[in-house]
Amino acid sequence: MSRIRVFLVDDQQMVRAGFRMLLDSQPDLEVVGEAGDGQEALDRLSDVDCDVVLMDVRMPRLDGVAATRALVARPGAPQVLVLTTFDLDEYAFAAIKAGASGFLLKDAAPPDLLAAVRAVHAGDAVVAPSTTRRLLAHVAASLPDAGAPAPRPAGDDGRLASLTEREREVLLLVARGRSNTEIAADLVVAEATVKTHVSRLLHKTGSRDRVHLVVLAHETGLVA
Numbered sequence: 001m002s003r004i005r006v007f008l009v010d011d012q013q014m015v016r017a018g019f020r021m022l023l024d025s026q027p028d029l030e031v032v033g034e035a036g037d038g039q040e041a042l043d044r045l046s047d048v049d050c051d052v053v054l055m056d057v058r059m060p061r062l063d064g065v066a067a068t069r070a071l072v073a074r075p076g077a078p079q080v081l082v083l084t085t086f087d088l089d090e091y092a093f094a095a096i097k098a099g100a101s102g103f104l105l106k107d108a109a110p111p112d113l114l115a116a117v118r119a120v121h122a123g124d125a126v127v128a129p130s131t132t133r134r135l136l137a138h139v140a141a142s143l144p145d146a147g148a149p150a151p152r153p154a155g156d157d158g159r160l161a162s163l164t165e166r167e168r169e170v171l172l173l174v175a176r177g178r179s180n181t182e183i184a185a186d187l188v189v190a191e192a193t194v195k196t197h198v199s200r201l202l203h204k205t206g207s208r209d210r211v212h213l214v215v216l217a218h219e220t221g222l223v224a
Helices: 013-024 038-044 064-072 090-098 110-121 129-142 165-175 180-187 191-205 210-219
Strands: 004-009 029-035 052-056 079-084 102-105
Touching (some): 029 110, 165 191, 165 210, 191 210
Parallel strands (some): 079 102
C-alpha cells in the first residue's frame, strides 16, 4: 500500500512535532518534510514530492495564503489543507479562495485530522457543513477578491450559465452546508444521484472541490 506523503508548514516547531508524531504513527501516512514559513515551504517543495500540505495561515515572511496561491499554481501541485487556530479566521477563507482544498482547526481531535488528510488526498472536501456555514456567514461578504469585478446576479454569471435548474438547486444546497445525504432527502432522490450532480458541478464550473463550490455560490450571488 502506497503511503500518503504529507508536508508540514507551521511557524511553531512544537506544533510541527506534534503533527509529525501523530501522522507518522499511521501505516498509510508519512511526513516527508516540514517548513517554518510559507517561503521556506515553497523552496523545499521544489525538491520534495508530497501529496498533502498541512498549511498554517499566520506565519512570518510569507503567510499561508500567499504560499497556497503560489503552490497550487505549480504543475502537479499537492492538495493543501489549511490549519488555523480560530474557527472564523479570515485568512483561512482567503487561503481557500487561493486554492486550498479544505479548512481545519488546529485543535481538531486527532481522528478528525487524520480523516481530513485522507479525505483531501482522495479529492473530497474536509470542511464540516456547520463550519462552512459559520465561516461563510461571517466573512464571505467582507473578502472580495482584489482586482476581480463585482459579482453579477446569479442568473447573469457566466460561470453558472451552463448549469441546469436541478444543478443550480444542488449548488444552492451545497452552499448552505447540506451534505449529500441531506440533499438527497431534501430533493427526494438517491444519494448516488446527488453525487453525480456534484461531479457535474465541479466539471462545469472548473471548481477544485466541494469547498470551492461553496465559495463560487457566494461570489456569484447565488447565496445572499
